[in-house]
Amino acid sequence: MPTLRRATVSDAATITHHRHLMFADNAFCSEDRLLALDAVFEPWVREHLANGKYVGLLIEDDATHEVIAGAGIFFHEFAPHWMDLTPQRGYLLNFYTAPDARGQGHAKLLLNEAVAIVRARGLQLVTLHASKFGRPIYEGYGFKQSTEMMLRFPS
Numbered sequence: 156m157p158t159l160r161r162a163t164v165s166d167a168a169t170i171t172h173h174r175h176l177m178f179a180d181n182a183f184c185s186e187d188r189l190l191a192l193d194a195v196f197e198p199w200v201r202e203h204l205a206n207g208k209y210v211g212l213l214i215e216d217d218a219t220h221e222v223i224a225g226a227g228i229f230f231h232e233f234a235p236h237w238m239d240l241t242p243q244r245g246y247l248l249n250f251y252t253a254p255d256a257r258g259q260g261h262a263k264l265l266l267n268e269a270v271a272i273v274r275a276r277g278l279q280l281v282t283l284h285a286s287k288f289g290r291p292i293y294e295g296y297g298f299k300q301s302t303e304m305m306l307r308f309p310s
Contacts, residue, residue, distance in 0.1 A: 227247070
C-alpha cells in the first residue's frame, strides 16, 4: 500500500529527478537542456521547500520506500484578480508517476491532495499547465482552458 507524504528539503533531488523525467517523457527538449534545468531547479526547489512557497507531495511504495509519484504546488504572489481577490496564486506542477506505477490512481490522489491544500489556504483559483498525458485527469477533475497566452523569447 503506497503512502502519501509531504516532501521535505531532503527530497529536492528526487523532485528534480521526477521533473527531469516528466519533461523527458513529453519530449519537450534535449537531454542537455534538461541537465541544465536540473542544475538550476534543484537549488530553487530546495529553497522554496524550506520557505514554504513550494509544497511537495510524494507517494512512496511501502515495501521499497521508493518514491513512485509526486506533485508540487508553488504559492506565489499574484495581483488580485476578479476571479480571486487574494494576492496569491497556487500553481500545480511536477506531476509525475513512475512508469511501473501508472494507471493506479496516484495522479488523482496527488491532485485531490494538492487542491485541498490550495483551498485550505483560502485561495479561489489554482492553475497548471497540462501535458497531453495529464490533460484528461485535469479535465475530469473540472479544470478548464483559460485565455492565457505566451510570448517566448529566443535564448
